Amino acid sequence: xxxxxxxxxxxxxxxxxxxxxxxxxxxxxxxxxxxxxxxxxxxxxxxxxxxxxxxxxxxxxxxxxxxxxxxxxxxxxxxxxxxxxxxxxxxxxxxxxxxxxxxxxxxxxxxxxxxxxxxxxxxxxxxxxxxxxxxxxxxxxxxxxxxxxxxxxxxxxxxxxxxxxxxxxxxxxxxxxxxxxxxxxxxxxxxxxxxxxxxxxxxxxxxxxxxxxxxxxxxxxxxxxxxxxxxxxxxxxxxxx
Numbered sequence: 001x002x003x004x005x006x007x008x009x010x011x012x013x014x015x016x017x018x019x020x021x022x023x024x025x026x027x028x029x030x031x032x033x034x035x036x037x038x039x040x041x042x043x044x045x046x047x048x049x050x051x052x053x054x055x056x057x058x059x060x061x062x063x064x065x066x067x068x069x070x071x072x073x074x075x076x077x078x079x080x081x082x083x084x085x086x087x088x089x090x091x092x093x094x095x096x097x098x099x100x101x102x103x104x105x106x107x108x109x110x111x112x113x114x115x116x117x118x119x120x121x122x123x124x125x126x127x128x129x130x131x132x133x134x135x136x137x138x139x140x141x142x143x144x145x146x147x148x149x150x151x152x153x154x155x156x157x158x159x160x161x162x163x164x165x166x167x168x169x170x171x172x173x174x175x176x177x178x179x180x181x182x183x184x185x186x187x188x189x190x191x192x193x194x195x196x197x198x199x200x201x202x203x204x205x206x207x208x209x210x211x212x213x214x215x216x217x218x219x220x221x222x223x224x225x226x227x228x229x230x231x232x233x234x235x236x237x238x239x240x241x
Contacts, residue, residue, distance in 0.1 A: 007074065007188055015069030030062045058240045059230075067241075068218075071208070074187035075200050077220035081230050082241045086183065086203025087113050089217030091121070092233025093201065097177060097225075100126030102147040105176075107132055107167075111156040111203075114181070118150075135166045142174050152181040153190070168196025177225070183207065199225055216241055 005014075016027045035054040037043030045051035054060055064082050072080040083089040094117060098104060106118060108131045118129035132141045138149065149171050153162040164180055171178035180192040183203045192200040202208055204216030217239075219229060233239045 010070070010073045011188075014073035015071075016066040027063060027066050030057075032061075033057050058238055059234050061241075064241050071187070071202075071218050072220050074191075075182075075220035076191050076194050077200065078222045079226050080218055080220040081226055081233065082204070083217035083219070083233060083239045084241050085215045085239070086201075086205055086217040087117070088233065088237070088239030089201055089203075089219050090114055090117060092229055092237055092239050093179065093199070093219060094118075094122060094127075095125075095237070096229040096232035098122070098125075098127045098147055101145060103128045103130055103143060103145040104148045104150055105130050105132055105138060105141055105146055106150040107135060107138070107152075107162055109155060109158060109160075110150075110152050111181070111183075114150075114152075135163055135170070138167070138170050139174075142170075142176070146174065146176055148177045148179060150179045150181075152183070154184040156181075156184060159184070164190070164192050164195040164197055168198075171198070172196065193221060198222070 018025055019028055034056055037046060037053070042051060042053070046053035046055055054062065068080040068082050072078065083092060094104070104118065104122070104127065106129065109115070122129055128145070130141055132138050149167055151162045151164070151167055153164060154160065167180070168178050177199070178197045179199045179201060180197045181202070182190055182192055182200045183206050186207045199219055199221040202218040204218050205214065208218065209216060219226065
């Protein structure tokens, strides 16, 4: 999908095409847990990743994939993963990318559910969360155990603003993974990856959902970062949309 198209056009058309069977303009909802493979051989190839196809809706589903491709186009990202909730996206990210002994640095305050994971959940796995007051304070807080910088902008609920380009520069200089929660801005106002951030994260329950009738989460970025998150979040945790 070309990113040169207007954002309004991408919002409508990116990631989806008329239904090939009936020509439906609206994307159909595939209400299935499993998929037929046609033959044992093709099923084995799909399971092995040698042939594209769907295995089980916990890992991937055609309707969800259309959403993922749409958000990836809006975020100017290589790919995206959709989760059952913003919290599901955050926990999958943290557990996939951090190991015992690692540190995550964050510029607070953050959404309360995020801080609860950082302060209460991660220590149970031997992972330390370190709050810093501002982006300027980050370099002094980085240690040999630091692995990730996590920020929100605008922050929830204070609406504080963080300079994402500055965060990205600091992360690159210290070889850390940079993550920005883009929930409040949405890709319409901010595209963190274009500013150098590695991963852009959303609680799609809020502005992306928009009507208060659905929960969801999204992470967008490069496949090299997303592949382990998909494996942990979908296959092992089961935080599927």
